[in-house]
Amino acid sequence: MDGAGSDTVRDRHRGPSGSPDGFEATTARRRERVAKVVLDSPLPRLDHLFDYRIPTALAEEVAPGVRVKVPLRVAGRVADGWVVAITDTSEAPGELSPIDRVVSTAPVLAPDVWALARAVADRNAGVASDVLRLAVPKRQARVEQRWLASERAAPAPIEAEADPLAAALIEGRRIAALPTAHVVEVAGGWVGGWAVDLAQVAAATAGAGRTTIVAVPDRRDLDQLETALLAGPAAGLVLRIDASRPPAARYRAHLTALESGPHVIIGNRSAIYAPAPDLGAIVVWEEADPFHQEPLAPYAGTRDVALLRQEQSGAGLLLLSSSRSSTVQRLVELGWCEEWGAPRGRPEVVLTPDDARGARIPSAAYRALQQGLTAGPVLVQVSKPGDAALRALRAGDAPVPIDAGRTAHELGRAFPGVPVIVADGDHVRDTVDPGPKLVVATRGAEPRAPGGYRAVLLLDGARMLLRESLWVAEDCLRWWSTAAMLAAPDAPVHLVGVSGDVAIALATWRSPDFAARQLADRRTLRFPPTVRLAAATGPARAVEELVEAWAAVGADVLSRGPEERGERVVVRFPTRAGRRVAEVAKEALIRHGSARRPKPPAPPPPVLRVRFDPHEPG
DNA sequence: AGCACGCCGACT
């Protein structure tokens, strides 16, 4: 990777003979202090490094990573940017403008994070500054001044138990693994076994003087991981990088992460961009969870960013998931990633057919609940109700949907005197107390119970499998697996009304085999993850032009249709073509990407947009 | 974003 950042698209346009405007013949290379600056601008045309003269008055302060204000001649504007490198020469035509001022001397954009942002943007035909918005938190002047003034000492070394997985990661190995499959008690309470697994790996990595980054999908998982870490030897090294926390805390954690480690950096998807000078291991928990998909352009998900960061940094990569996705299985089969060990513990899953007389709960499952309730709480997982279904229910419309509320009502009647607790998007619960009770939860909202549930009922499996999605089967396996892992070690897990491959995968706890079969099917169908997809929307003319350019580099149209004020197209292409497909898209965005506004007041004009690896092609 | 430049049609 080019440490100064690659000016790829633009350089390629110029070709080997140099600038098309003929400036180079008259422009001698100048010798002076030159700063290479990336501008904080979302315009694709400005997404390359700009050269600025470093005035002697600023020579002391200008350094790679600092925020600067620079003039942008057109319209006499001053733009924000970051210095990413300092050189002695410039190829830019004309006189260099001087840097206007240094915003602060804190080097907030670490060189490797810049290289990562550049690579992420290039892979997704995006703009580096859009990625930097995720990678560098908003400046907090007070916090920064305090940090600049403070004495900084490296954290004291810690004593941690040696761990073979951590040792492998520090060597730079790439590993796919399944976690301990039951809840575990630590000083702060009961947490998922996965969190204790990861706390151990992070502590051992810190014991070797290296930093670990762990990215998890959501706040609930982050809380569990933090609890597990605070109970262990690495408690003092934890930095929580979490967009939902106050900006000052977020910025303070970012500045601390810039210091030499070891640290244990934990957070949601933005944590994958955290600066880490002594990075030893990159960990993604539940890489297939939709919360790992970035909703902001250029939409790069945690797993893909982690893969790029692993390749650039040479740190280890651990993809730990409650079940194997076809995407990770592909990495394993390519030999890019190795499998690690066998999962520890395995829920006792019973496949239970639907009741012949049409009762909501088959009698075998009913007996399991009854039995479980003599010892403690039991869990019933139902599919997501959905707002429309709930509104219909309230309005008294037929048909009545199956949802957490109705199931809870029925169960309450079936088990009189037993408390019923509902957990869903509107009633968020992280944990429940011990003692007999029925916990009815929509998938993904299941609370944890001390010691684990005495029985788990996966009630709406068949319904979940009806969801229209490219990824239904593996999504269901993941939802069921996460609920199953909340069971006490000897408690039964009943999967109701589902048979076939996916049910057997859960019962045998062999999701990798299932993922391998999914992958084989997808290979013959030419579906992701064996090929990649990209979607473009915009004015028909721009979309048509892009489709032609894409066809020339090996992308074929999967679907095409009208879109509000324009067109939408989805193409697929072999993974090998990814680089060219992204380059071509970036060129199209430079031509058509910025708004050409007609006379106001008019609706905002359609603009060309490109999205790589959309989760659903539709 | 906002400004210069240049190409083409309509005018003194």
Next chain:
DNA sequence: GTCGGCGTGCTC
């Protein structure tokens, strides 16, 4: 000839 509308390209 030349004025000016607007589409195109550029910003170190």
